[in-house]
Amino acid sequence: MEAVVVKNLVKTYGKEKTVAVDDVSFSVSRGELFGLIGPDGAGKTSIFRMLTTLLLPDGGSASVDGHDIVKDFRQIRSSVGYMPGKFSLYQDLTIEENLHFFATVFGTTIEENYHLIKDIYVQIEPFKNRRAGKLSGGMKQKLALCCALIHKPTTLFLDEPTTGVDPVSRKEFWEMLARLKEQNITILVSTPYMDEASLCDRIALIQGGKILSIDTPQNIINAYPDRLLAIKANEMYRLLKVLEGHPDILNSYAFGEYAHATFRDADTHALQAYLREHGLTDVEVKDAEVTIEDSFIKLLH
């Protein structure tokens, strides 16, 4: 059964009708971990706010657990969990008070659903009498996740949960999501980090309010059409300049210590010779492993 169905959703802002979400359609199955991957301003937050009934769509329709986001907003509000990108719990209340408060407004108690948050809560429990405003970024995220989970939501919306969180906490966070998935909770997560995409069951690559591609991370990588080369030389900036000047170049960009590039006719030997001709030394050319980021860049072009 589909937990979230989005059909031709449109959202525009302001008098100029700036399109934030442009005819977006996708669906998410129950118990799936679905990722919206895209840069800042791609429309991820707008989609989440519409699905959590905070924003009215300007066109199209969507449903969460079979409830329409406009007509049945009441049912949706009591059955989904939402964690906004900006930390929005009460900074002047303690961890315990925040959790208690959100349990109560959803008409439940901490004890009733403690099993859901236990794994996460034990990590912040030593600080339960500390005010939320005084917590570190990672702890805030954990608390926010606890508060979003305390009423045993069927669907969880996490808007950029790992933005501004250190790499270790990010990893922990995704491990927690994997465990939640086992509880058959549908999770929609948005992130600007491409490396997190591979941790989702399926992802939608989104840019400028439009969905570029929806598939499993592996299928998206497999669908990469060209041979991708990783190239290294003594000078990165010169290397990129020289690559751009190559007659057969399709696309080239810096990727860590290498430059990634695709060519109409990828002949590694000829390429090495070409680079040396242009005064580059220590040239290394090899086949690169395609990542989501490469696919995303490809789709943008």
Place this chain on the structure above:
Amino acid sequence: MRTLRFLLRKEFRQIFRDKAIVAMIFFMPMVQLILMPLAADYEVRNINLSVVDHDKSPYSRKLISKIVASGYFRLTGYNASFKEAFGLIESDKADLILEIPHDFEKRLIREDEEKLFIAVNAINGTKASLGGSYLGSIIGDFNADIRMQLVTPPRFSQFPVIDVVGSNWFNPVLNYKVFIVPGILAILVTMVGGFLSALNIVREKEIGTIEQINVTPIKKHIFILGKLIPFWVLANIVFTIGLLVARFVYGIVPVGSLLTLYAFISVYLLAVLGFGLLVSTFCDTQQQAMFIMFFFMMLFILLGGLFTSIDSMPDWAKMITRVNPVRYMIEVMRMVMLKGSSFADVLPHVGIVSLMAAVLNGWAILNYKKTN
């Protein structure tokens, strides 16, 4: 109900955790109530007077000492010419010039008539008009004294004289503090309630916590009630503190029943808080809310009848005061505290303010949108 109880517990916790807010709520009104009535004095004293005495006779000296002895005037200049005295007005050292002509005494006795000249600096309107009239009545008094001395009054006065003797009810010695303290208390309660409620929802918007609340199944009216009740309680506490200050600092004991006062203030606060909440549903930042509240508070206070009488306002301004809750509050405070009016007497006020409370709160609930 359980949700509401929790909302309230949360609000109170947040309020009492914010030390600055607690200080603002309890300390500021007390200080203001103790300082403001002492400073905001209606009586004009210390009027700077410059005298140009061309006569220098015993009579003229007597007149001058009588004026200074009244306590309203301060002799800041004793000049030889009007021109010189006018310099004092120009440099703001004198508010009034009294010019006593040559042969003042002689003519007053021989011809039974003499003219004095008073020049008034009318830049400060109140000081000028009050100073002028004080001086006028002192001179009148002086005149009567002289007549008593000079002519043995006949058994019956030759001229019909109407002598007016007034008696001040409810405030026998015209103590302005009795008049102004209840008014200032009314304004303080209004400000505390209005500003706190206006800033609160906006604050949740600014911090973003309202997002999290909006995705919960909390009903709008429960949420608004959760905001209303804490401030209602706080404003009542401020009011009680104010009454105690009035009692023990100024010795003002309400003549009417306290029950009537609290009954009215209960309804009145609902209107004020409703107004604050309404403003906060329209604003996105605390700055906006602050400015809007400030605008309305100024209007409410200046058109509330505390500093200037409503009866002397032009008709259009009178119309505005009808929708000004502060006006009703000040009226009721004075009626009950000074005159001892009963609940039946203030019933029309209660009715109007209830209507305001219903409209403002209803509007606030309608305008509070959980979805944009």
